[in-house]
Amino acid sequence: MKKSYYLFNPGRLSRKDNTLCFLPVDEDGNEGQPRYIPIEGVDNLYCFGSLDANSAMYNFLGKNHVSVHFFDYYEHYTGSFMAKEYLLAGKMQVEQTRHYLSDKKRMVVAKTLVEGAAFNMSKNLKYYQGRGKDVAKQLGQIESYTPLISNAGNIAELMGIEGNIRQAYYGAFGEIINDFDMGTRSKQPPQNEVNALISFGNMMCYTVCLDQIYHTQLNPTISFLHEPGARRYSLALDLSEIFKPMLVDRTIFSVLNKKQLQASDFRQDINRCVLKEGAKKVFVQAFEERLKETFKHRSLGRSVSYKHLVKLECYKLQKHLLGMEVYKPFKMMW
Incomplete structure (x- = not known):
């Protein structure tokens, strides 16, 4: 079974037959113990340190449909190497574009995405309310904003409603998380530990959605809620709205409340809070376990992983765009 590999150290990536060889290199240029990874077992690579690889290496990765995602020193997602879109289909591309160009059709999809995200955020708060957390105020705020979604007249108005819902949602984090204070949401740069984890986790969720889109006929650059833009896969931003509450936020609550991460695992660096290398590894491991x-999927009647759930969401969106089935977002039931 293919899986993700995380490269936290700088190093060189080379090929030996059908095996990848990663040779870590420290700041002084000293080489560490090489690690060998059979290519058939690699789904994607996450690089948090500088990676030295030549064009032949990327040709090899591309032929085996291995994606490489890059993050900078401050945990910002900087870009991806994606192999040639081997599943893209002309009819799907045409219909996806038509839905974006039609204000009416685009708003249908965009509203559905926001409704799904709002439901999952509320479900998170109800889960913790049932465990003694006082989040009634924030739940009430979300429930007052949610009916406004269906009446939104354009994308800008819809994004404003989504922003209000998310602001209310983040306002409950201080009640849910023990020993850490989130304050207000700060992104660029994150000002404290909780904000740093949210930013880092959201980028991880974005790359998961991008990977799963790549394995369908959808074009990752044509989106509905977020505006398509240069040098970004905006459809992954759309889909990640649904999955951030269950993948990112639940992971954050878990690692902090179980004290897997503590204040000493973070560092204040030039007016921003960043995760130390050990903290990244702890969060990534917990995130992978969540994926x-x-x-038991109630519609399919069988067990599925959260990672596969993202791909199923892509398939549902495909069917909607092709006129086969009305898109209904995944909604948590627990």
């Missing part, structure tokens, strides 16, 4: 976790 692998399975549950």
